[in-house]
Amino acid sequence: MTTTAAGLAELKALTGADLGHSSWLEIGQERVNAFADVTGDHQWIHLDPERAGRGPFGGTIAHGYLTLSLVIPLFTELLEIGGVRMSVNYGLNRVRFPAPVKVGGRIRLAATVVSVEDVAGDGVQMVVDFTVEIDGSAKPACVAQAVYRHYA
Template identity: 70%
Template sequence: MPTLAHTIDGLKALAGTDLGRTGWMEITQERVNTFADATGDHQWIHTDPEKAKEGPFGRTIAHGYLTLSLIIPLFEELLEVSGTSMSVNYGLDKVRFPSPVPVGAKIRLHGTVASVEEVKGNAVQLHLTFTVEVDGSDKPACVAEAIYRHYA
């Protein structure tokens, strides 16, 4: 069940809140191939399972940017915002990919609201720390500091 925020004041109150973790999402070869088609990145470590068996990861892996992009649908499991006129992804301050996501692995998202600040235009800006965890791995696949703006 996601954390609910119904107003700008409700969002302000989330500063320092650990939003918890999502459910697990399996990373399939089909998803990786679709991402490769959308971005034009058909590097064999992502799209050629036979060749990848002999490669550094022993099998195909998800693109780092695919892993990053999956934060968006996973984040919906952590925070539900209503009572605002518009919400936008304002950007990223820092992104790292400490370990790969092998095809067939399951990932989940851990999110924390690091801080909240008021911004011009009757809005608040949430600074979020996201960690994409891989089932069975001690190292995260992605750690990102993201910024979202919500307008009253």
């Protein structure tokens, strides 16, 4: 279920809120290949199913940064923000990739709003904890703390 915030005051009221989970997203080899082409990261562990099948993960895996980049579309399932003129990614406080996402696996996003505080320029800074879960795995694919700025 999507949480909706209309304006900065409603964003501030989300401090501490558990935004739940996104839907599951399957990670296919075509997506991994396209990410490799865009980033220039053509390591065999991502692209060569035969060689990767003999490697430590038993098959190809998604790039960690591909997993991180998917936070953006998955987060839009969890939070819809209206009543602001601009929103920007301000940065990341931390990122870890505890477990690989095997090609053909499914991921989903869990999010919790850590804080929402005023910043100069009629805006707020929102800190969000993210966990990218892997279907059937006890360990997550990614844990990250992201910082966003929203301006009225």
